[in-house]
Amino acid sequence: MPELPEVETYRRYLEETSLHQTLTHLYVEDTKLLTTDEMTLRQALIGKQFTGTRRVGKNLFVLLDAPYVLHMHFGMTGSLEYFRDEEDTPRFARIVFSFANGFRLAFVCPRKFERIGLVEDIEQHLLKKKIARDGLEITEHELALTLKRRNALIKPVLMDQATVAGLGNWIVDEVLFQAGVHPEKISSQLSDTEISRIHAAIQLVLRTAIAEEAIYRRFPRSFLIHAREWDVSPYENADQHRDCPRCQGTIQISTVGGRTTYFCETCQSV
DNA sequence: GCGCTTGTTAAAGT
């Protein structure tokens, strides 16, 4: 699930594998994934090199030796894979960049919710898409301004990229658990202390996830994420006991803001 | 083989 920590991991991966090599070929399986016309994209990329990267929230920008930037969004299931031989092409490699050194970088898109294309200017793109400050960079004051203004449940407010960029479904659950705030609390009714705890929890969860390269089973035992069943549907196991890592109580599973939500009734107050 | 999942956004609701 490509939230901020996964995209940061992909960014580092691309930096380590794919910079400073001339692009020789672009394979496009499905133009629906492109936000730029295929011919325009091909002409813009062939003969150029990736020179650097920048990530804001779940958005990855790849800098080129050209006055434009390649933008990638990984949707719900996208990833990157670097490989050489044709027979090593990963499944769902729907966009593939070939380099002069014989290696290739695949934009792997199992469910076609991913997007890739050119942008003229990063700041302009962020403004147009209403993408707020990155979760690692937002100050408590900036976060407080938005949270006090919004008259909606805190969970969807935190998932809104216009509040803070990079948080998705499981991270918001984890943040609210670590902060001791109920997911259905009204954002504008949060106390200063609760906002402060939410800000600190965002930092804790993001830094921990990045340090472990977003591999969930390596996260500390104090994290709620271990109560999630990643391989089965939640309702299938709804009667199964999940212990809260703090109070050993049962973790609740419900729907908040249209998304499956895990929380502890005892540790997270409304 | 149905139903669930993920992030974003257009449409609907207030």
Place this chain on the structure above:
DNA sequence: AACTTTAACAAGCG
């Protein structure tokens, strides 16, 4: 009019 909520999108997987 501005803000909030909901549903649809694609498709693999349990």
